[in-house]
Amino acid sequence: MGRSPCCEKEHTNKGAWTKEEDERLINYIKAHGEGCWRSLPKAAGLLRCGKSCRLRWINYLRPDLKRGNFTEEEDELIINLHSLLGNKWSLIAGRLPGRTDNEIKNYWNTHIKRKLFSRGIDPQTHRPLNAAPTNTTSTSTSTCSGNHNTNNNSNSNKSQLEFQAISMPLTTVLPELFMNNLNCNASFKSRTNSTDDSNSSSGATDEELHTGINLELSISQPNPFQTSSIKMKEWKQQQLSRTQAVCLRCHLGFNSQACSCIPMTTTISTTDNLQRYYGPLDL
DNA sequence: AAGCCATGCAACCGCGTGTAG
DNA sequence: GCTACACGCGGTTGCATGGCT
Structure with a gap:
């Protein structure tokens, strides 16, 4: 077709x-709002395609865009998010107010890659450059395995890990995930060890050290009807009867602190391939 | 001053996904 | 279930600019 x-x-x-x-574009969007990009050019009197208008607005004309250089804090945040999410620029951009995915992607390719190389870190894997390659498709069922499969083969391994906006804030959990993870911890660990001496000497816990990231991401069980004959309705019912969203924070053992999650009431088999994200502590 | 090269960034392109008919 | 459409995303391209020789 x-x-x-x-x-x-x-x-x-x-x-x-x-x-x-x-x-013309600004005036039109101010008057009519965003959306309907296909018909916008004609309505706005522009000889452009809708995609081009959308891109121009999102990446350049939007009033809430933050112009200017990236700060050191933004750099570190991008690096941390990239180590977790891979080249998911739109997700990363979602955590940096006023920055666009295109801007971050460009910045990554022109500045941060070089910065990581100078630190001796592979920007794609976030592992030391001289480290032996690790087979990420082996028995590891960790978050990072999914992440790096996404990096290396973004389309074929999507079912390995799915992020869905459901109910599970990962404010401090995800940094711990890759601190504990076999494949992803190199850059983060090396940085916290080498540059955060002041923090560690002041007695801060690991969790306290990484509270800077608030991903507000959720990980849920992958949607199986993409790869099987199961119907969406049936799958949703299964999800409801199986459990509410599982709080990774609790599961990782941080539930001694305040957590607003719904307690997990159902035992879930670890053989269930939908539980891959438990990797670090299930190993 | 002119030419070459490296860099940065805006914009394009192709593909995947969601949805309505 | 199929098709067409609209949108969004990530990779890539190409131009403008600045630095160096």
Whole structure:
């Protein structure tokens, strides 16, 4: 099946946007709001394709964009998030207010990669450059395994790990995940060991050291009907009867502190491939 | 001053996903 | 279940700019 073009190429401008085009786009979105990108160009009197308008608005014209250099804190946050999420630029951008996925992607490729190389860290794996390669598809069922499968083969291994926005804040849990993880901990550990001496000497716990990241991400059981004949309705019912979302924080043993999760009431078999994200403590 | 090269970034392209009919 | 459509994402390209020779 052929794919219809998103616009009539011969009647659209390409390349850099002019000031007039920017103004037209801004004025139109101010008046009518975002959305319906396909019909927007015509309505706004622009000889551009909808995709181009969307990109221009999101990456450049949006009023809430933060312009200017990245701060050191943003650098570190991007590195940490990338070690966890891989090249999921939109997810990373979601954690950096005022920054766009495109901007972060460019910044990563032009600055941070070099920075990590200079630290002796492989920017793709976040492991030391001279470290022996690890077989991430082996018996490890960790979060990081999924992450790096995503890096290396982003389309074929999506079922390894799925992040879904359900109910599980991971404020301090995920950093612990890759602190404990066999494959992902190198960069994070080396940094906390080498540069956070002041913190460790002051008696801060590991958890306290990494509270800077608030991913607010959730990990849920992968949606199996993508790979099997199970119907969505049936699957949803299974999910409901099986358990509420499982709090990774509790499962990892941090539930001594305040946690708003719903207690897990159902025993879940570790042979269930939907439980992969338990890796670090289940090993 | 001119040419070359490296870098940074805006923009494009192709594909995946979700959804409505 | 199939198809078409709209949108969003990640990878890549190409141009503008600055530094160096």
